[in-house]
Amino acid sequence: MSERRQAILGIETSCDDTCAAVVTRDGDVLSNMVASQMDHDRFGGVVPEVASRCHLETLDGVVTAALAEAGIALDDVDSVAATRGPGLIGALLVGFSYAKALAVAAGKPLVPVDHLQAHVAANFLRPDPIETPFLCLIASGGHTFLARVEDRDGYEILGQTADDAAGEAFDKGARLLGLGYPGGAALDALARDGDDDAYDFPRTFVGELDFSFSGIKTSLLYKLRDLPSGEFEAVKSDLAASYQCAVIDMLVGRVEHALERTGLERVAIGGGVAANTLLRERVTGLGVKVKVPPHELCTDNAAMVAAAAIGRTAIAPPLYAGMDAYPSGVPATASR
Ligand code: KG4
Ligand code: ZN
Secondary structure (H helix, E strand, O other), rough: OOHHHHHEEEEEOOOOOOEEEEEEEEOOEEEEEEEEEOHHHHHHOOOOOHHHHHHHHHHHHHHHHHHHHHHHOOHEEEEEEEEEOOHHHHHHHHHHHHHHHHHHHOOOEEEEHHHHHHHHHHHHHHOOOOOOOEEEEEEOOEEEEEEEEEEOOEEEEEEEEEEOOHHHHHHHHHOOOOOOOOOOOHHHHHHHOOOOOOOOOOOOOEEEEEEEEHHHHHHHHHHHHHOOOOOOOHHHHHHHHHHHHHHHHOOOHHHHHHHHOOOEEEEEEEEEHHHHHHHHHHHOOOOOOOOOOOOHHHHOOHHHHHHOOOOOOEEOOOOOOOOOOOOOOOOOOOOO
């Protein structure tokens, strides 16, 4: 087998996206497939049971497609990496059990991966992998934290959200503005036509490097309640822009403060909110080296799961057969 074809098959099912990818040991992404569940509007969000059933129906096809796109057979993959947690337990169990069964049947080793470590590891993928040490902001639908990353194997959390995640703030704001679920990308698009300063939203800072997003959605709720009737359509892009600007100010304010405190000279961002146009612009203007991964590596994907497995000890078959998924917990250092 050539060096280039030494590859890892990654599998990610921690929430509602069914993902599989093939990544070489050098960090080249050979394929990165995502099947998104489109039924959110009917239920107004992710329904764990529905998400699990969708993974069950879709995952085998997504894995087959990822291998085909990479031009590699399962036999030629040198290990399987799968998200073990945190996330929706039913969804995780589908992907993790599938990965264990696939790996055992093919006689392949398995690398269990922490979902948050995977978001951090997306920054190590080629082209243009980041060098350590760096400050990493992860902002997704379920998590928001700042971490110091010294090496590929783990990270130290410097600050995190005290309540909602930044993605949740976007999703709840988007829902109030009638934009469906998940609404972060739609709110981002609507905000492009609006004025950042049209409305005053609170910037809440808690702790030294922590975040809080629970107050801002209440502020939007009250502003909408107090709007004169018939005015909503005319001002909704201004509301979106001002709301988005406040969320991004809180994120970037903490990043700036963490840079000062740690003296780190590189910043990377990850998680679905890292796809946000204003956040990407604002971190690029911080005056330090910045790594902003492409959109498809910011939102949930399996290339980042395979990236997190690079250099990590794989467990030989069938020793991982009894290993369980875990639903929650942000380990202080996620080096498992
Ligand atoms: O990392 P991710 O795909 O899944 C989780 O692990 O949660 O993040 C999803 C989150 C959702 O809250 C979604 O609304 C948000 O990322 N998001 C955005 C944008 N694209 C996705 N938020 C703001 N602006 C965007 N362009
Ligand atoms: Zn995620």
